[in-house]
Amino acid sequence: MMISNISIQQGRFLLNNSFFLSNFSFRGVCKLALVRRLQQNQRIKRGFSKNMAWSMDSGDLGLEVKIGVVHPATDAYAAEAVEALKAGKVIAVPTDTLYGFACDACSLEAVNRIYEIKGRKHTSPLAICVGDVSDIDRFALTDHLPHGLLDSLLPGPVTVILRRGESSALERSLNPGFDSIGVRVPDCNFIRLIARGSGTALALTSANLSGQPSSVCIKDFEKLWEHCASVYDGGTLPSGRAGSTVVDLTTPYKYKILRPGSAKEETVAILEKHSFVETALS
Numbered sequence: 606m607m608i609s610n611i612s613i614q615q616g617r618f619l620l621n622n623s624f625f626l627s628n629f630s631f632r633g634v635c636k637l638a639l640v641r642r643l644q645q646n647q648r649i650k651r652g653f654s655k656n657m658a659w660s661m662d663s664g665d666l667g668l669e670v671k672i673g674v675v676h677p678a679t680d681a682y683a684a685e686a687v688e689a690l691k692a693g694k695v696i697a698v699p700t701d702t703l704y705g706f707a708c709d710a711c712s713l714e715a716v717n718r719i720y721e722i723k724g725r726k727h728t729s730p731l732a733i734c735v736g737d738v739s740d741i742d743r744f745a746l747t748d749h750l751p752h753g754l755l756d757s758l759l760p761g762p763v764t765v766i767l768r769r770g771e772s773s774a775l776e777r778s779l780n781p782g783f784d785s786i787g788v789r790v791p792d793c794n795f796i797r798l799i800a801r802g803s804g805t806a807l808a809l810t811s812a813n814l815s816g817q818p819s820s821v822c823i824k825d826f827e828k829l830w831e832h833c834a835s836v837y838d839g840g841t842l843p844s845g846r847a848g849s850t851v852v853d854l855t856t857p858y859k860y861k862i863l864r865p866g867s868a869k870e871e872t873v874a875i876l877e878k879h880s881f882v883e884t885a886l887s
Contacts, residue, residue: 622698628681674830675823678795678837687802689834697812697826698799699839700734700791702762702849702867704812704820706833707734707796709805716808722832725815730780732764732787734809736801744806745786746770749857757875759790760797762844762868766853775806785855795837811848826849852876859884 654867676682676782678699686739689696693715695708706722710733733744738755741747745767747755758765764787769775775784780786784787791797806852811819812826820826822841830836850866860881873883 626887656856658733673838674833675838678839680795680798682835682837683795683802683804686835686837687771687797690715690799690803690807690869694724694834695832697823697830697833697836698796699793699837699842700789700796700809700849701760701793701842702791703842703846704823704826704839705796705806705809706812707809709801709803710779710808711774711776711805713776716779718832722829723810723813723815725810727781729815730783730787731808731810732789732820733775733779733806733818734791734796734800735806736790736797739788740800740806741790743774743787744769745773745788750854751858751879754875754879757879758872760792761790761871762792762849762866763872764789764849764851764864764866766851766855766863768855779808785853787851789849793839795839819848821846854881856884858882861886 612878676685686696690707690709693709693712695706695715695718698705698707706719708719710716716731719725721730723761735741735744738759741755746769747767755765758787766785766787769784769786775786796807812829813820818825821844823830823836823838844867847867848864850862850868851864851870852872853861858879858881860873860876861884862873862883863886876883
């Protein structure tokens with residue numbers, strides 16, 4: 606009889622508390638699942654390779670990992686990069702000097718986006734990048750330069766400053782108030798492929814916050830990845846942080862070195878071989 610009463614009482618306890626127990630169990634399982642998911646996300650975060658980016662977005666029950674912002678800077682991804690540029694997006698790419706932000710130079714919205722990402726004043730002009738030396742005369746005046754000069758300087762770590770001219774295919778919204786433009790043809794296959802594929806010039810500037818050190822690997826500007834459609838990883842660039850040598854070639858047979866960069870000596874030697882004379886900075 607005692608055993609029967611105990612069994613009945615236990616049955617009543619289980620019945621009366623089944624809702625509580627089931628809720629407790631459900632909450633415990635959910636909590637355990639969430640903890641396990643958070644731990645898994647942390648393991649994923651720590652285990653990502655350099656060619657995989659991650660970001661966290663809030664979800665109803667936890668965190669969602671996004672993969673695919675970073676890709677290798679190889680020919681296989683060139684078409685994807687071109688599509689992003691044509692869609693008015695900003696991408697991050699390696700060059701022969703530093704990592705840079707690039708977009709369609711004729712897209713005002715994309716150009717403004719680069720200024721926003723960098724926190725850069727619009728009074729600081731952007732350079733352009735083209736796929737081949739033969740493309741330069743579509744965007745800048747080259748008639749005053751001796752034959753073979755640009756082919757001697759480029760492709761390479763040099764930015765040449767040229768006058769835009771009235772026939773330039775560039776939008777006037779790019780660098781308003783400036784009648785000259787910096788032009789690059791980097792000695793880097795990936796960015797040249799996407800410049801050719803875009804069919805236009807790319808606006809190009811260093812991938813960093815304005816005033817901060819330049820980037821020689823994608824880790825250097827990791828906090829800015831989220832602002833790019835894609836980041837293309839070309840590994841650690843060996844040229845250091847000096848950037849390209851910037852030379853003003855707007856005046857026939859005269860040059861001004863505006864930034865020494867990584868190739869000043871070679872640039873000066875080529876210019877003097879073509880009978881150019883240096884003029885002092887004003």
